[in-house]
Amino acid sequence: MASAIVRSGLGSAIRGGASTPRAFIASKRTFASHGHHDEAAEASKWEKITYLGIATCTILAVVNLSKGHPHHEEPPSYPYLHIRNKEFPWGPDGLFEVKEHH
């Protein structure tokens, strides 16, 4: 009995939901921010966030670049370092392996 009530209730809800014109209105896409004004305000907000990001990155870049690059000591030649199994088609070293300090 209880399950029959639930079934008929669900059935009418589905039928009702599909047949009323309200469903069509509800299915139309609506966004939290719509209209030019809201979009313009959002654009302006993200423009400010971008400038803030650029300013932070510039400061960090200046700090990092002024430090100079670190010098690392050559490690002992452990067998798992500088692995060579076969020759490269272009020569003895990997394309991006030749480093400044080598």
Place this chain on the structure above:
Amino acid sequence: MIESQRHSYHLVDPSPWPISGSLGALATTVGGVMYMHSFQGGATLLSLGLIFLLYTMFVWWRDVLRESTLEGHHTKVVQLGPRYGFILFIVSEVMFFFAFFRASSHSSLAPTVEIGGIWPPKGIGVLDPWEIPFLNTLIPLSSGAAVTWAHHAILAGKEKRAVYALVATVLLALVFTGFQGMEYYQAPSTISDSIYGSTFFLATGFHGFHVIIGTLFSIICGIRQYLGHLTKEHHVGFEAAAWYWHFVDVVRLFPFVSIYWWGGI
């Protein structure tokens, strides 16, 4: 849309590009294997394959732009196809990157005796995560903010501001690539230095490669915005670029936290 058409679907014309792209991919793969095994003509076949592939990409996307922007075939329902397709593509990219992070975690959580039983392996010099790596995490995030600015500017109908925002997006991307190149150049290890080098350069290198693709994608969107191709109602190409760019900047957080920071101290 064409007047006589009584449906909103796009019935595409026959195109030579799927078969030419397939042949280009085949030549690239076979040429690549031949080149790496020092076969004669391998480099030539690889170069021809890549040229063929790049040419196909250019003309295929040119045709899609003509069909959508100039011929108006991309109705609301047609736009769903590229959207779903692009979402699935990004999902596959997430899985692609997951594999590299999994490889890195697998190797670092229980380091083998062959590398000294420690992580980073004995003798491997690591970078300070709070120098260039941290900066190179903030740069893509700022670039992501710039692309969001571009999106809202397009929706607000501010065409010029959208171009400026895309210029900012691309400039930040180029700065990222510059710093990444510098980091690789100064890095104490290389891809052939143990499992650390392999996982580090594979994950960060593929991320860098994706940044370059995203930069090209954003440049194309900037040019199309400048030419007036993108409207408030219809800018699927831009949306795909923005999704891709957000994917690339979010993915950067994973190597930063797990490889540079956790794996490097």
